[in-house]
Amino acid sequence: MAWSYNKPEFRENLRKIELFDNAVYADLMRTKPKTWCRAFYKLGPYCEDVENNSVESFNNSIGKARDKALVSMLETIAKLAMVRIAKRSAKAINHQGICxxxxxxxxxxxxxxxxxxxxxxxxxxxxxxxxxxxxxRVDLTARTCSCRRWQITGIPCEHAYGVMIKKGIEAQHYVCHWFRTEMWRDTYTDGVIPVRGARFWPVGEEPSIVQPVVPDMPGRNKASQGESSSQPECSQQVLTQLGE
Incomplete structure (x- = not known):
């Protein structure tokens, strides 16, 4: 139902869920499906995602970095982002095609x-x-289809694509500019600037932070514990002698 591109399709899929199980239908309606279904997306962003997989993917890539101290964590994340952008920039530059x-x-x-x-x-x-x-109904001038998939994604739907095949038109000429190779290259033109080592960092008037001295931990040392552990044996020997 989340993948429904228009209201009639949304209603049909919603009805299927209601016929399948009323309890499931009731739980589903409490989530306000109009807030996460494609049929109610605003036109313009050209994004059809109904999940946050891209965020989860990046969150997983920085998992090991989060175990580090603050500065080390930020440096590691910056390096990961820097390398990722550089790889995608090279891939975009080498790609040949309209989109x-x-x-x-x-x-x-x-x-x-x-x-x-x-x-x-x-x-x-x-x-x-x-x-x-x-x-x-497909309108090539307005770049619309009554299924609304073309308007939401920015890429011709199967219906518009069918018209283009029939007329011998290149479908990629009707793709939104956000998916063009030129825009892809521009996205990764400027990456993360490499950060210099700590010796090159500016020094302020504040006193430097030094590693504190590790204090002696409370409690007896091993030698003292060894002596104390022998006392019960000595006492037992004295009691035995007294008894004799």
Whole structure:
């Protein structure tokens, strides 16, 4: 249901859950699904994510760094980010194509359904299309489809892709600018500047922080403990002699 791109699809999937189990349906409605379903996303950000996997991935990558002291932790995280950005920058520079590899993979997954679309033209670059028994309206000028997937993702949906295949149009020319190779390269142009060692850091007027002396821990040392442990044996010998 979270993946529903439009309200009719949302209602259909919601109804399926209600028929499956009323208790599950009631629990689901308490979570306010309109706040996390694609059908109610605002148009413009061009992001269809319904989870925080990217955040979890980065959080996992800094797991070992969090066990360190504050300065060491920040240095380690900065180095991890620096190397990651540098690798992605090199990958973006070497990539040849209109859009990023993500777009190519995305469209490849839609190709089978797009090839099955029945397309009929209208005026003003609008098209009537049928797929799996349902009709859709595609507008190439406005870059919209009645399924709303194109508007949400910024990448042509299977219906718009079907029109483009029918007309012999390159689909990547209709992809949002955020997924273009040029934008990908610009994103990783400026990375994290390497930090110099501690000897190069500016020195303020405050006194330097030095490692404190480890104090003697309270309690007897091992030698004293050894002496005390022999006392019960001596006392037992004296009592034995007295008894004799």
């Amino acid at each position: 990023t590899p993500y777009v190519s993979k995305y469209l490849a997954e839609l190709l089978e359904d797009a090839s099955k679309c029945i397309v009929q033209p209208s005026t003003n670059m609008q098209y009537y299309l049928r797929l799996h028994g349902c009709a859709y």
